[in-house]
Amino acid sequence: MNLQQHLYDALLHATTPDITVKARSAYWSANYRLHRVVLVQAGFFNSLFTAGFAETTPQPEVTVVFDDTNITRAAFELCISRLYGGGPPLHISPSLKPSTAHPLTTATIDAFVPEGHHPATPRFLLSLLATSVYLSMPTLAAQALSSILSTVGPQTVLTYLDFALGKPISANLNEPDAAVGLENVAELLHDDAASLSGTSIYSIASDDPSRVFHYGAISDKIGEAAACWLTRWAPDMLALEERKAGVAWPAIWDRGGLSIDWICALAASDTLFVENERARYDFLRSVVELRRRRGLVQVEEDAFKRVFEDGIHYCNMTMEDVIYISKDSSPTTKQPFVSIAVLQASHWQSSILRQHITARPTSAPSEPRSPAAPTPGSPIQKEKELGITLTTAEIRARIAAADPALDRTTRYYLVPTDSSQRIGDNGSSVHPPVSDTNTISMDELFTTSFPVSGPASPTAARPSGLARASSGEANYFGIQARRFTAEECVAADAAGTQRWTTQPPFRFGVEFWDAEALPDKARLYSQTVWCGGSLFNAYVQVVRKKGATQLGIYLHRQSTIDVPGASAFRGDVQLQATTPQRERQGSLRQSSPPMTHVRGLSLPTNSPPTRSTTPVSVSPSSISSVSSLFSTSTATLPPAPPSAPYRDSRQHVSAYFTISCASATGASQTRFASAPDTFSVSQSWGWKSSSLRTEEYIDVGETAEVPATRGREISLRACVVLGLV
The missing domain is CATH 1.25.40 (Serine Threonine Protein Phosphatase 5, Tetratricopeptide repeat)
Incomplete structure (x- = not known):
């Protein structure tokens, strides 16, 4: 018998214990005969026994009162068993796991559990997360969190949302009270009136149904x-x-x-x-x-x-x-x-x-463009703008002057700056460690889910509090549409430099099928929309180079000639975030260097988004010729130009935009935002990105040819927000 098995056997049979842990909760109470040398692996017990508390002095028992009702007996026992190197394996029903083949899980949950496994129901996973966080066991907490994030679906989404909002988990329904295989480890107490003697570091909380449990x-x-x-x-x-x-x-x-x-x-x-x-x-x-x-x-x-x-x-x-x-x-x-x-x-x-x-005069004939793109806010850039934005400083001045033209009820929309963010996570950064030396700390576990790159250039600055989406309950975890009154604009931007518009942006959703079937640098288009006198659409491209594959998504000002057909149902694609390269379509940039894996909950990044100055020049005939190469592999609808009430005759228009790309199964989204850019006809702006999990959706072999469609039923969905300035 090896040492690990010896320790686990000591847990199962209460052999030579040196401490009795008296666990007390509003809904369960039990005594556990355990071993200090094992318990100190958990941060909670390590602090309890070594940080100068009264419990530091050796004594036969310690009382721990759990005021968090999300901590259940089964979850506590599984945590303890993991400290001893054992415990039952967890079984997550396959019907709870979305995949690229079945992104929406079934309406019913398969109740089969292999013998000796503990059923990892959504309720149990949440309890395990709460318990492991309480006991300061970050590796186990990361495993629980990863399992939760990978099982978001129709059956679980509201359960998980309620937990995030601080609501306690539901009552135990047909789940084991004890961890499987550990039924005899606990000495259950049914009369707690006299059971709270001994040392206690917490007091029992009142049974208040209005209490919330939030884990940051x-x-x-x-x-x-x-x-x-x-x-x-x-x-x-x-x-x-x-x-x-x-x-x-x-x-x-x-x-x-x-x-x-x-x-x-x-x-x-x-x-x-x-x-x-x-x-x-x-x-x-x-x-x-x-x-x-x-x-x-x-x-x-x-x-x-x-x-x-x-x-x-x-x-x-x-x-x-x-x-x-x-x-x-x-x-x-x-x-x-x-x-x-x-x-x-x-x-x-x-x-x-x-x-x-x-009413504006049309642009003069364009002169040869310099390699450098106009800087947002520069005189060259402003010549192409409509003049419908205000800075925070201008709004503040109007308020101070009691300007009668200022309507205090008017809603303002933020003109974004260049940024990229990750909202949500697919669990890729919280996978269980592969060795005892590859661990995760509590600080890493609590890292926010969408860090952004540090400033590397004036066009890739760290987003401010306004540019960065909030992830809290007050902002509906980053999905709330933000609108501001004049006073709120001033309060949100002390520097007074942000730009605002009262014109609501144009919003449309795009969906791309079979991106994996695209040849290198070929385009797959969305439907074409009309916005403020111009036609726009979005498209995706796959760029395959030796050792790397990048998926790009772009906003394109479409010519009225040869409007392309939109991508139609067939195949699958996923866009996940690294920190991308921001570029003008058509620039010959090298693909991003390989990503360095970062443990914890942060989004792995390489270089910050950068702007390319290479102008685009793509003729409709060249697009058509490329499209013909893959027309049999991707399905597209017939061209459908939208109705156009009027036409913007300007050669160049200035527009800001945001593209939010949902992950394959939907539990995260990558959000790219652009400050106002100049769009000429057939001009594109966008991003391309290497992804940690691109290989799950697009063949990335070094000599990959155009891959065959693999028959999945997932698509790349994105939401575009477009505003003229």
Whole structure:
């Protein structure tokens, strides 16, 4: 018998214990005969026995009172067993694990558990995380967190979201009270009246149902994953929920699912995956009617009214859609969803933008461009702008001067700066260590999920608090659409340098299928949209070089000639984040160097985003010739130019944009933001990125040819936010 087995046998049979741990909780109490030399591996017990507390003096017993009701007996016993080098292996039901083949897990959970394994249900994983964090066992906590993040799906998303919001885990339903194989380790106490003698370092908390349990960055990371999943799969889950079809899908949008506050935040989110603002309206309308069938609730009705007024950008709809909405009324209440006043205000707003665009003189014929791109905010750049932005300093001055032209209720939208962020995480950075020497610390465990690169150039500065999305509950874990009043603009930007606009940005969702089937540097396009007199679309490219594969996503100002067809259903792709290279499409840049793995919860990075100055010049005929090479491998719809109420005749326009790319299964998103850039016709701006897990989605062999489609059912979904300045 080796030493590890000897120690574990001592746990199972309570052989030669030198300490009795009296564990007390509101819902369970037990004594454990253990060994100090083993317990001190956990940070909690190490501090307890060596940091000068009364317990440092050898004594036969110590009482530990768990005021956190998320700490269960089974989770505590499994933690203890891991200190002894043993314990049952955990079994996660395969039906809880999304994959690229089945990104939405099944509606039912497979209850089969192999003999000798402990069922790692969502409830148990959350309890194990809470317990291991309490006991300061970071490696086990990282394993639990990784398992949680890799099992976000229809059956678990609300459970995980509730945990992130501080709600206690649910009652034990058909789960073992004790850890499997450790049923006889505990001496259960059923009468606790006299059981609290001995040394205690904590007091029992009152049984207050309003208490919340929050675990800092760990809770936020779980909340981010749940929020990202909801924004990616919202329309899909709503369709399943409405259809029912005899399948017990969990309620997400119906009563008993998300709270009304979360529904409104998701419906208004810039990263909600819907095709356009009309699709956003249709989605929200369906959710409202789904809940109204259960009866009217005034609190919900008030919230719905606000989100219909403030959460949808009607000014970016076609006139046909606005007219339709003006006549649309609820079959339940017989009242319109949106007031005429709101629609009229949006029409006025779009008319003002049209006036700014069409009343300006057209650009003079372009001269040969210098290698350097215009610096944002420079005189050259401002010549191409509409003049519809204000700085914080200008807003502050108007407030101080009591400018009558300043409407205190007007909503302002932040013009972003160059940045890249990761919201949520797929668990890649918290995988269990491969050896005893490759461990993780508690500080690393609590690292935020989306660090950004340090400044390396004026165009790649560290995002400020405004540029960086919040990951907390108050901002719905980073998915809340941010709108500011004049006073809020001033309060949020003490330096006074940020730029703002009152024109709501144009939002649209794009989806790409079969990116893995693309030849090197070929393009796969999204649908083409009309925004402020110009046509735009997005496209992806795969760049394969020896030892590295990069996936690029770009925003493109489309020519009215040869509008490409949009990618259609077939295949799969995932874009995950490293810190990317920011570049103009067409520049001949080397691929990023290999990434260095960083333990903990941080996003591995290499160099900060950089701007390339190489201009683009791509003819429609060259695009067509390349497209013909892979037309049999990727499916595209026939070209469908959007309706164009008017045309921006300027040769160059200035626009900011954000592209939020959802991960393959939805539990994270990579968010790229760009300060205003100059777009000429057929000009593209975007990013390409190496990913730690690219090989799961795109063949990355050194001599990889165009890979065959592997028949998965996942796509790359992204949400684009585009604003003219």
